[in-house]
Amino acid sequence: SQQGEEDPQALSIQEGENATMNCSYKTSINNLQWYRQNSGRGLVHLILIRSNEREKHSGRLRVTLDTSKKSSSLLITASRAADTASYFCATVPSGGSNYKLTFGKGTLLTVNP
Amino acid sequence: KAGVTQTPRYLIKTRGQQVTLSCSPISGHRSVSWYQQTPGQGLQFLFEYFSETQRNKGNFPGRFSGRQFSNSRSEMNVSTLELGDSALYLCASSFGWDSPLHFGNGTRLTVT
Numbered sequence: 001s002q003q004g005e006e007d008p009q010a011l012s013i014q015e016g017e018n019a020t021m022n023c024s025y026k027t028s029i030n031n032l033q034w035y036r037q038n039s040g041r042g043l044v045h046l047i048l049i050r051s052n053e054r055e056k057h058s059g060r061l062r063v064t065l066d067t068s069k070k071s072s073s074l075l076i077t078a079s080r081a082a083d084t085a086s087y088f089c090a091t092v093p094s095g096g097s098n099y100k101l102t103f104g105k106g107t108l109l110t111v112n113p
Numbered sequence: 114k115a116g117v118t119q120t121p122r123y124l125i126k127t128r129g130q131q132v133t134l135s136c137s138p139i140s141g142h143r144s145v146s147w148y149q150q151t152p153g154q155g156l157q158f159l160f161e162y163f164s165e166t167q168r169n170k171g172n173f174p175g176r177f178s179g180r181q182f183s184n185s186r187s188e189m190n191v192s193t194l195e196l197g198d199s200a201l202y203l204c205a206s207s208f209g210w211d212s213p214l215h216f217g218n219g220t221r222l223t224v225t
Contacts, residue, residue, distance in 0.1 A: 033213060042117070042203055042216035043156075088156065100146070100169045101214065103156035 004032075004089040004104035012110040019076040021107040023089030024069075030092040032065060033101065034074050037086045046074070046087075051094070079111045114139060117217035119204050125223045131192040134220045138185050138206030145187040146214065147179060150201040159202075162187055194224045 007022045023032070031050045035043040047063045049056045049072065056063045062075040076083055086108050090101035118137040126132050138145050146169075147159040158171040162181035179189040185206075191198055201221050205214035 035214075035216075040201070040219075040221070042218045043205075043214070045213035045215065048213050090156075100158050100161060100171075102158070103148075105155040 004091050004102060006087070006089055006104045006107040008107060009105070010108045010110070012112065013079060015079060015081055015111055015113050017079055017111075019079050019083070019109055019111070021074045021087050021109070023072045023074070023104060025072075025089075025091050026070065027091075028094040029067070030094050032072050033090045033092075034061075034063060034072075035088045035090060035103075037088065037106070039085075043088065076109075079109075081111050081113045083109060084111045085109060117204055117206050117215050119202075119217035119220050121220060122218070123221045123223075125225065126194050127225055128194055128196060130194050131190060132194060132222060133188055133190045134202055134204075134222075136187045136189075136204030136206075136217060138187070138204075139208075139215055142206035142208050142215070143185055144207040144209075145181055145185060146205045146207070147187070147189050148203045148205065149173075150203060150219070151199075156203070159189065191222075196224050198222065199224045 004023050004025045033048045034046040037043045047058050049063050049065045060077045065072045086106040088103050088106045090103045120135045144163045146161040148156050150156045160179050161169040165181045176192045181187045201219045203219045205216045207214050
């Protein structure tokens, strides 16, 4: 079964707008990671946030983590057409291996020019 | 630095056949993981190898197997193919236990 569940399943916005995707998970985690996948290609790592961190930034990306609610969010600011992709959260359970990620089913983001 | 390379990019096989997929990790990465991606099940972990040893295994039948060579290159094999094995198979390599995964572009397997 999936550990992480992204919400919404699909999101369509206009270029320049912000996009927010959420991820909920069930068990305690070591860290949570966000990946992007362009259609038919491999996944690209975006951000890793550890269980003792609350917020991380990378360029136009901002990730928050609320371990009490077992949830995370990914914010993409000033979106561009090139941001069109599927976004996945992946978790490593506490005591688990960083090599055995459990992925959600992803959020399909479409940025319209 | 070259990325993770997977070959072949596309593969069409018939039910009952077997298939071998190949993955070359990023130079210096000793861990290689394999994932299966389907529209219905999403991304599912198959197995992970480190220094030629399988350290983690997902919930897949024994028809799915893999190995890793001394140069860290990895292969996965699926025997007695079924229609449900049609998927994108992704390989990922990693430098260390706390490092993110670097994925290849996958092998698209179609079983007819």
